[in-house]
Amino acid sequence: MRMLWRFVCALVLLASAPVRADTAMTLFKSFSGNVNFAGTQVTIRDKATNASPCRVSADSVVQSASLSLPTLATVVSAHLYWAGSGSPDTTVTLNGKSVTAASNRVYTSGTIGGGFDYFSAAADVTEQVKLKGSGTYTFSGLRVSNGRPWCDRSAVLGGYALVVVYSHWNETYRALNLYEGFRAMLDSEVKLDMANFRVPDNITSSAVGRFGHLVWEGDADLKQEGESLWFNNKSLTMTTYGPSGNNFNSKSSVNSDQASLGIDFDAYSLSGWPARLNTVSALFRTGGDLVLLNAAILAVPSTPAADLAVELVRTTELRAGSPVSYTATVTNQGPGFEPGPVKLSLSLPAGLSYASASGTNWSCTGSGTTVNCTYTGTLNNGEKTVLTFRADVATGSTGNKTTTVTVAGNNDPGTSNNQDSDTASLAASGGISFEYTSRKCEAGELVGAGGTCPLFAGPVVAGATPTIWLTAVDSSNRAKSPNSTSASTVNLDLALGCVNPSAGTIGATYGGVLLPACVKDGTVAGTSSVWKSVQASFAAGQISLGVSFRYLDVGSVKLYVRTTTGAIDFTQFVSMPAALRLKVSNAQGAANPESVGLAQKGFVRAGERFTISVEALPVNATGTTDALPNFGKEEGKLRPTLKNTATRIDEPVALGAALLDGEYPASGPFTGKDFFWSDIGSFKLRVSLDDYLGEKPAAVGEQNVGRFYPAYFSTSAGPGFACLPRMRCPYIGLARVNGAIYSNQPFDVSVRAHDENGRALENFDTARYPALVPTLTLTAVDAPGTGVAFAKIAPGLADTPAKTTTRSVKFGLGAGFDASLPKTAWLGPTAVYLRATAPDNRLGAALSISSVQSEVAESEEGGIMVINGRLAITNVIGSELLKTPIPMMAQYWTGSNWENNTSFSDPTMLKADGAIFTDCQRTLSMRGAAGNMCNTQLVKSATVGSLALTTGSTKFMLAPVGAGQFGSFRIEMKTENWLPSMFGQVTIGAYKSPVIYIREMY
Structure with missing residues (x-):
């Protein structure tokens, strides 16, 4: 920016223009995986030599x-940024489609005052970039102010x-963070602290990360040795x-543009x-150059982050004088x-006191209202661990009670889901004359909370x-x-509440009744029929x-007892x-054949959706109509989670299986219709x-599933040698060939499946x-x-x-060259x-x-150009x-000439010893031999070993x-049959000159 910004700042101090605060740089999005970023940019300022710095393209100019x-990169996320001088323009056009920035992604800055207002806007354009991928992008529709005071x-x-954030199998595993804001800098500095990653313990010195920035309005020629960019205490240049000294110089490395006027997008x-x-x-x-910081991208080699929730x-009613149970479910x-380890803190309200906790790999310490628990196991992506704990509710306690849990992991990118609470009102207790207990009680024993004879709390197994x-x-x-x-x-009176x-739909039996x-x-007390x-x-x-007690269903229930005086008690389990x-x-409803091996029935294609339905069974279940009806009707956060393995x-047994993808529905029967397995063969x-x-059943179900077979094939051929223009090799789309090969050359x-x-x-x-291969x-x-x-x-x-996925083949392109035959109608490159x-x-x-797909135009069938050849x-x-020296050249038939x-x-x-000499004349023939046989003592190679063909040519040296x-x-x-040799004529010693001298001509 060619102006004395320090002078402008002085004017601002004297003026009374309002100052608007900029937007601090904050984390906008995080990604992890084999990811990296790319980008491009274009200015609307006039790039012509000696053009006015005030001149910009109209919004209609593309x-x-x-x-x-x-x-083969996959677009993960893409964001379009645009910026300008003046009032915000929130809608532009990308590749002919209108793009509008959300209100929370429109930024303004008037920090320097004097009417020098700037704006930036951003929008998610992931779907557009996914459809196009690499190539030329067009931009239009941006309107900016180019009059006073900016032009002056x-x-x-x-x-x-x-x-653009993309993933690719060949990229390093990284955590990638996109930061966004709008900060004006003039004779100042901005520090951006970045986290949400952890560099692996076994990191190599060659592992590459990247850091990029998008700033606006830096100038190449306003160098005052005041600009710098430091990363982790190291200067980046x-x-x-x-x-x-001039990091922000209106040149953008992201797309190698040395004239990105007003834009500095570097990586x-x-x-x-x-x-x-x-x-x-x-x-x-x-220093003295105004710079507007808009975005920063950090891609760091990282161990994958684990977002814990x-x-x-x-799980039981909150009642004075009785225990209450909770479950805390931690999900990766x-x-x-x-x-691991994972830490969980438990905070209980007044009137509740910690009693016990249980859970695989969990341990808890504490008393009263504060408890700290530790999970020493590990959690893969999608795995859960459940901690069940109980607290005693003091007799006479009343009012609303809130219990809170908080979880903390080792590399958790977000904390918004690290805490949860439960608030409930204490239920009133009636005149109790009978209790349900887990054992026979002795006279005088205190029953329930604080006593020695425990109330029955379950669980029970259906049936x-x-x-x-x-x-x-x-x-x-x-x-x-x-x-x-x-x-x-x-x-x-006895009753059962759900x-x-x-x-x-099912009643329990108690004592045979x-x-x-x-x-x-909640309706039990007032419903006489129950x-x-x-x-x-x-x-x-x-x-x-x-x-x-026997109940042929599942769920959390209450078993009530009521005396003739109206006193009601219950136990919940x-x-x-x-x-x-x-x-x-x-998907068509056909049952899984449970096949194993290529000789047995195929079930579905790899990746094809299929259905898994899971039913719950009671003890000693028989037949097909004994499923427990309430399984799948569980409500709220307590809906069970089924784990598929x-x-x-x-064969081979040690072969790793692909993950089974898909989910069961969030409500209703556990019938998931979108499961798929991207592999071939069978699995259990x-x-x-x-x-x-909140309880720990030992319920499992098993079934062999298969056989899965490929959806389609793709092929690749070659590679051959590089195509030459006269070979006319296709280069576009799926018809592109992978080089050329000679007829009959392997x-x-x-x-691939x-x-x-x-x-x-x-x-x-x-x-x-x-x-696994047919x-x-x-x-x-x-x-x-x-x-x-x-x-x-x-x-x-x-x-x-054959059952061979990679093998050598050859293609014979008609009759090939034969030096002993007259010219043949050789076929051209095919x-x-x-x-x-x-x-x-x-x-x-x-x-x-x-390899012909259902969408025929998308079929990937590898191609190669086959040519007829010879050794000239x-x-x-x-x-x-x-x-x-006898020059020799590998040649090909273009269709009209060699x-x-x-x-x-x-x-x-x-090979040097692969030369064949025939039809020797004069002194080079064997005397007395028939057929002009050559004297190999005279006619022979001057060298031994191989004759290297380089860029198609070599020389045979005759002694x-x-x-x-x-x-x-x-x-x-002597050559391979796919590069047959022609004859060469060699004349040695006395010979007749082919030149005729004409002395005079009139």
């Missing part, structure tokens, strides 16, 4: 800039920048795009990351691995028959017989009755499944239920896992997808169907594509897997006293035949 992404001070600004590659580093800082410093659920939401003791208590809740001197019969799920069907808890009258007989002095039953089918069961599916409403063909989503199936490889047939066709086999070209493709097919079946119905040998004249193949090289194919020897002969070379 600007363009190129974006380059690696081949050469301070007009306008331009676009595109930031680039010779052209970020020279020392630095950084190595030498210290192990376990988890914070860095960048310091932006400016916690959910707290109360990924994408990384949590190595099992545990004993729930009915214990008589006095007004102090101490165990006391209804009649200490004689037997007595007590009239009671807590979660809140309704049911069938209770009415479970109804919504109560069942019974008579409980107590012997003289008997306090507790041991009564058998969970009924859990005993086992799980799996039903697996394809896929273990490969076909194990579904486990590790937590059910070349490699590889067949893919799932329905296009993902390559890595286990489809004969070299490693032959049991017999593959290759066919040569004239175009990918739409092509047909070459019916009129012989011999064509030479290949035998593009040959390789089609792969294999037989298979779907549930017994035969089918063919092919030049006719030469040599001296009998000197070595004679041309040298300068892209072909082979260091060993030709001197000796003084007085003369004559001629023909030479040809």
Whole structure:
């Protein structure tokens, strides 16, 4: 910016113009994986030499800039930034489509005052960039102010920048953070602290990270040695795009633009990351040049972050004088691995005191209202761990009570989901005369919270028959017989309430008495039809009755007891499944055949969606109609989580299986219709239920699933040698060939299998896992997808169907060159594509897997250019006293003439002793021999070993035949049959000059 900003600042101090605060740089988005970033930018200022710095393109003028992404990269996220002088323009056009910035991504700055207002805006354009990928992007629609005061001070600004985050298998695993804001800097500095990563312990010195920035309005020629960029206390510079003292110079390295007027979009590659580093800082410093900091991108080699979330659920009613139970579920939401330990703190309200806790790999310490727990296990992405804890509610406690849990991991990128709470009101307790206890109580024992005889709290297993003791208590809740001197019969009413799920269709049996069907808890007391009258007989002095309970359903329930005086008591507990039953089918409803091995039935294609339905079963389940009806109707946060584990069961046993993708629905029956497996073969599916409403069932279900077969194939051919112009090789789209090869010259063909989503199936490889590969047939066709086999070209493709995913084949392009025959109608260069097919079946119905996809135009059938060739040998004249060089060239037939193949090289194919000499004349022939046989003592090679063909040519050196020897002969070379040799004529010694001298002409 060509102006004296210090002078402007002085004017601002004297003026009364309002000052608007800038927006601090903050973390906008985080990514992790094999990710990196790319970008491009373009200014709307006039780039012409000596152009006015005030001149900008109209909003209707289309600007363009190129974006380059690696081949096979996947766009993860893309953001368009634009900025200008004046009032905000929130809508622009990208590739002909309107783009509008959200209100929270429109930024303004008037910090320097004097009317020098600037703005920037940003919008998510991920879908547009995903569709286009690499290529030329067009931008238009930006309106900026270019009059006063900006023009007076050469301070007009306008331009676009595109930031693209992409993933690629060949990238280092990184944490990538995108920071966004809008900060004006003039004779000042801004420090950006960055975290949300952890450099691995085993980091190598060559591991590369990157740091990029997008700033606006830096100038190349306003150098005052005041600009610098520091990263982790090291100065960052680039010779052209970020020279020392002038880092922000209106030159952008991101797309190698040395005239990005008003835009400075640079990216630095950084190595030498210290192990376990988890914070860095960048310091932006400016002198007399105004710089507007808009975005920064940090990509650091990192261990994958693990986003931990916690959910707290109360599983029993909150009641004075009784225990209350909670479950805290900690989930690793990924994408990384949590190595542990995980810390969880528990805060209880007044009136509650910590009693106990349980959970695999959990330990807790504390008392009263503060408890600290530690989980010593590990958590993979998607895994959960559950901690169950109980607290005692003080007698006489009242009011609302809030319990809170907070979780902390080792590399957690976000804390918004690290805390959860439960608030509930204490339920009123009635005149209790009977309690449900877990054992027989002795006279005088205090029952319940603080006592020695515990209340029954479950859990039970559906269909099992545990004993729930009915214990008589006095007004102090101490165990006391209804009649200490004689037997007595007590009239009671029993009922079953459904807590979660809140309704049911099945009643329990208690002491052999069938209770009415479970109804919504909270309606039990006022619904007469749900109560069942019974008579409980107590012997003289008997306090507790041991009564058998059986419930053929699942859920959290309350078992109520009511006396004739209206006193009501209950116990709440969970009924859990005993086992799980799996039903697996394809999208058409056909049952999983449970096949293993290529000889058995195919089930679905790799990547194809299929259905897994899970039912809960009671103890000793038989038949197909014994599923527990309330499984899947659980409500709220307590809906169970089913864990799928896929273990490969076909050979080889040690082969790693792909992950089983898909989810069960968030409500209703556990029938997931979008599961898929991106692999081939079969696996054993194990579904486990590790937590059910806060309890730990041992319910699992297993079934073999398969067989999975490829959705389609793709092929690749070659590589051959580089194409030359006259070979006319296709270069565009899927018809592009992978170089050229001679007719009948062997070349490699590889067949890859893919799932329905296009993902390559890595286990489809004969070299490693032959049991998973069917017999593959290759066919040569004239175009990918739409092509047909070459019916009129012989011999064509030479290949035998085999269970080989990579093999050597050759293609014969008609009759080849033969030096002994007259000129033949040789075929010109021909593009040959390789089609792969294999037989298979779907549930017994035969089918063919092919490299021709359902969308034919998307078929990936590798191609190679096949050419007829020969080894040309030049006719030469040599001296009998000197070595004679004989030039030889690899050639190809263009369709009309032979041309040298300068892209072909082979260091060993030709041998010096492979020369064949025939038809020797004069003194070079063997005397007395028939057929002009050559005297090999005279006619021979001057060298031994290989004759290296380099860029298509080499020289054979003929040894001197000796003084007085003369004559001629023909030479040809022993070569591969795909590069047949022609004859060369060699004349040595005395010969007739081909030149006729004309002395005079009138």
